[in-house]
Amino acid sequence: AQKITQTQPGMFVQEKEAVTLDCTYDTSDQSYGLFWYKQPSSGEMIFLIYQGSYDEQNATEGRYSLNFQKARKSANLVISASQLGDSAMYFCAMREGPTGGGNKLTFGTGTQLKVEL
Amino acid sequence: NAGVTQTPKFQVLKTGQSMTLQCAQDMNHNSMYWYRQDPGMGLRLIYYSASEGTTDKGEVPNGYNVSRLNKREFSLRLESAAPSQTSVYFCASSERETAKNIQYFGAGTRLSVL
Numbered sequence: 001a002q003k004i005t006q007t008q009p010g011m012f013v014q015e016k017e018a019v020t021l022d023c024t025y026d027t028s029d030q031s032y033g034l035f036w037y038k039q040p041s042s043g044e045m046i047f048l049i050y051q052g053s054y055d056e057q058n059a060t061e062g063r064y065s066l067n068f069q070k071a072r073k074s075a076n077l078v079i080s081a082s083q084l085g086d087s088a089m090y091f092c093a094m095r096e097g098p099t100g101g102g103n104k105l106t107f108g109t110g111t112q113l114k115v116e117l
Numbered sequence: 118n119a120g121v122t123q124t125p126k127f128q129v130l131k132t133g134q135s136m137t138l139q140c141a142q143d144m145n146h147n148s149m150y151w152y153r154q155d156p157g158m159g160l161r162l163i164y165y166s167a168s169e170g171t172t173d174k175g176e177v178p179n180g181y182n183v184s185r186l187n188k189r190e191f192s193l194r195l196e197s198a199a200p201s202q203t204s205v206y207f208c209a210s211s212e213r214e215t216a217k218n219i220q221y222f223g224a225g226t227r228l229s230v231l
Contacts, residue, residue: 035220043224043227044223044225045160047220091159103148103211105220107159108159
């Protein structure tokens with residue numbers, strides 16, 4: 001079974017609108033972390049936001065927020081007030097187990113977001 | 118403000134050739150990682166090094182070897198390149214003592230094996 005599932009291969013959003021990118025995960029660990037990365041066309045991987053499994057509040061970083069629903073095992077990324085520069089591939093990733101040395105990440109297949117005028 | 122530096126950025130090899138991908142980080146991180154990215158498959162972990170002096174296999178280690186040369190440097194070696202190793206390779210590092218343990222990535226190496 002896939003540990004990270006991103007069901008939206010591509011998404012379109014109008015500039016200045018909000019968009020939600022879906023991510024569901026599968027783990028039996030109680031302690032884990034969820035990450036979102038952005039990959040623009042230039043190819044680098046840019047960290048956006050982190051949610052720990054024990055965090056009681058949803059994470060926010062500027063225009064990015066993470067809608068964390070633990071019981072449903074979902075960690076959706078919400079981008080508010082979309083900008084043209086948000087056009088990129090977005091990856092959801094999971095770290096299983098508590099933090100420590102060599103915490104491996106499992107990545108989803110990504111969602112390609114296109115922001116339109 | 119270098120962060121994670123990978124060399125080379127691009128490489129073309131013939132089947133059977135060998136090469137080493139270099140990675141260095143200047144953030145004093147303990148842990149380092151090598152991933153490959155193939156179309157439609159996201160990133161997959163090849164090898165990682167939790168700390169200086171240790172290395173472990175990830176999800177797709179076959180055909181690769183690694184060396185953690187020191188705390189800063191972590192190299193990936195292809196001994197006999199195969200067309201199936203055509204991919205984009207990313208190196209990453211993280212500080213294991215922090216609560217989040219965020220991995221920071223290099224710009225990637227685009228490798229083609231003919």
